[in-house]
Amino acid sequence: MSKIVLSTSAAHGRGVFASESIAAGEKILTFSGPVWHRSEADFTTYHLQIGEDLYLGPSSGLDDYVNHCCQPNSGFKDGLDLVALRDILPGEEITWDYSTAIDEADFEGFPCGCGAPACRERVVSFRHLPATGQEQLRPWLLPYLKAKYFGAI
Numbered sequence: 384m385s386k387i388v389l390s391t392s393a394a395h396g397r398g399v400f401a402s403e404s405i406a407a408g409e410k411i412l413t414f415s416g417p418v419w420h421r422s423e424a425d426f427t428t429y430h431l432q433i434g435e436d437l438y439l440g441p442s443s444g445l446d447d448y449v450n451h452c453c454q455p456n457s458g459f460k461d462g463l464d465l466v467a468l469r470d471i472l473p474g475e476e477i478t479w480d481y482s483t484a485i486d487e488a489d490f491e492g493f494p495c496g497c498g499a500p501a502c503r504e505r506v507v508s509f510r511h512l513p514a515t516g517q518e519q520l521r522p523w524l525l526p527y528l529k530a531k532y533f534g535a536i
């Protein structure tokens with residue numbers, strides 16, 4: 384049974400929130416949606432980069448609404464599963480770091496207002512992070528980025 388709900392926050396507007404306690408390591412949701420090649424992707428709607436030339440379109444599920452944070456409480460594990468990086472309390476917003484998925488050469492990035500003490504102030508492609516930042520995100524990268532940058536799945 385799902386422990387998350389769609390709601391709104393002052394910081395992000397619409398987002399996904401814990402409706403009950405979620406333990407560290409627990410799976411929160413799995414991203415899904417139509418698989419698009421870049422040439423056929425609709426970038427005006429929700430999309431998630433999952434490969435060099437692959438994207439997931441909107442699933443119409445809660446996965447479309449999880450916001451970015453530079454110090455998130457969830458991250459990818461074993462593919463497209465989003466798992467809790469620490470214990471999450473009811474009412475907390477679920478967030479993940481978009482730079483663990485995005486690696487487009489031409490992604491301009493966007494300003495970040497996540498409010499985390501370690502906010503990077505701009506959400507950018509993984510390739511544009513400093514080496515220390517890349518290393519920090521290594522455990523939670525999508526498999527295609529783990530393989531590309533660290534030679535491992």
Ligand SMILES: [Zn+2]
Binds near residue numbers: 454495501503504
């Ligand atoms: Zn931030």
